[in-house]
Amino acid sequence: MKKFLLSATMLVFLVSCNNEENAVSTETSKAAERGCASHTVLENQLRANPELAIKMNEIEAFTERAMQEGRLVNGKIEIPVVVNVLYRTTAENISLSQIQSQIDVLNKDFNGTNTDFNKVPALFSGVKATVGISFVLDAVYRKATTKTSWGTSDAMKKTTYGGMAPTSPTTKLNLWVCTIGGGILGYAQFPGGSSSTDGVAIDSKYFGTTGSATYPFNLGRTATHEVGHWMNLRHIWGDATCGSDLVSDTPSHNDANYGVPAYPHYSTCSGTPVEMTMNYMDYTDDRGMYMFSNGQKTRMNAVFLSGGSRASFRL
Numbered sequence: 001m002k003k004f005l006l007s008a009t010m011l012v013f014l015v016s017c018n019n020e021e022n023a024v025s026t027e028t029s030k031a032a033e034r035g036c037a038s039h040t041v042l043e044n045q046l047r048a049n050p051e052l053a054i055k056m057n058e059i060e061a062f063t064e065r066a067m068q069e070g071r072l073v074n075g076k077i078e079i080p081v082v083v084n085v086l087y088r089t090t091a092e093n094i095s096l097s098q099i100q101s102q103i104d105v106l107n108k109d110f111n112g113t114n115t116d117f118n119k120v121p122a123l124f125s126g127v128k129a130t131v132g133i134s135f136v137l138d139a140v141y142r143k144a145t146t147k148t149s150w151g152t153s154d155a156m157k158k159t160t161y162g163g164m165a166p167t168s169p170t171t172k173l174n175l176w177v178c179t180i181g182g183g184i185l186g187y188a189q190f191p192g193g194s195s196s197t198d199g200v201a202i203d204s205k206y207f208g209t210t211g212s213a214t215y216p217f218n219l220g221r222t223a224t225h226e227v228g229h230w231m232n233l234r235h236i237w238g239d240a241t242c243g244s245d246l247v248s249d250t251p252s253h254n255d256a257n258y259g260v261p262a263y264p265h266y267s268t269c270s271g272t273p274v275e276m277t278m279n280y281m282d283y284t285d286d287r288g289m290y291m292f293s294n295g296q297k298t299r300m301n302a303v304f305l306s307g308g309s310r311a312s313f314r315l
């Protein structure tokens, strides 16, 4: 349908071009003739080769896409965030200011404006990243429920289970805030999964920095960590003993770190490097994590490039 419309537009354009050519040819204005000659040539080519119209329509569609770049702010991506709040208790029905405090943390952590960014040790100062992705609160939806906990099977994302379906998941990051249970702070869906369950679930006690936010996970870093997964980051220990996170500028970690490890904490993996325990993709307390690496930044940005699995967020 769109192609048909473009073809019609092109035809109208060519006709008007012909009229103009006819008009100027009676005046024998050479400059005007030169100006329209390319269209005459194009018209002849289109008559000789109907396939050309299809090709040109494809070029036009691509150009439109490239020109829109609606979500790029100064060439950087801005992600609209939809927050879905599921509550039974009043504490679970978190305030708008608690929600905004989480958006603020995401903006700081992904842009190196977090106040603890300067705590990154000199050893890692060359690889600490300003990711350059920003977040804007798009909408908040709330739903009262009778469930005491939602688990990790995506029930909170499905109306058939009493949850809430995502809103525009191919162009907006959906967050579900609810009681998850089982000691789980939050969980994310990696790129490539079904759009009907795409987004991040976070326990309301570990969301944002005010209200119900609970120490030692009261600095909004659960969302930073989970959004990292949503943008294709793996755990820094590679979910295996001395495993790989597919990022070359993060050292090998034996395993997850907890609490706030004393610096330097040495790995026993090959080369016994100092572990980057302050990375958001480790498991430390919120005050113990305050950086992404440049390699992680590259992986996250790749997801949003044209052809990337989350390229739709650019439009």
Ligand code: ARG
Residues within 6 Å of the ligand: 183, 184, 185, 186, 187, 217, 221, 222, 223, 225, 282, 283, 284, 285, 286, 289
């Ligand atoms: N998925 C992880 C968990 O539930 C999140 C860890 C986040 N860490 C943090 N300090 N907030 O354990």
Ligand code: ZN
Residues within 6 Å of the ligand: 225, 229, 235
């Ligand atoms: Zn994780």
Ligand code: CA
Residues within 6 Å of the ligand: 244, 245, 246, 247, 248, 249, 250, 251, 252
């Ligand atoms: Ca690594």
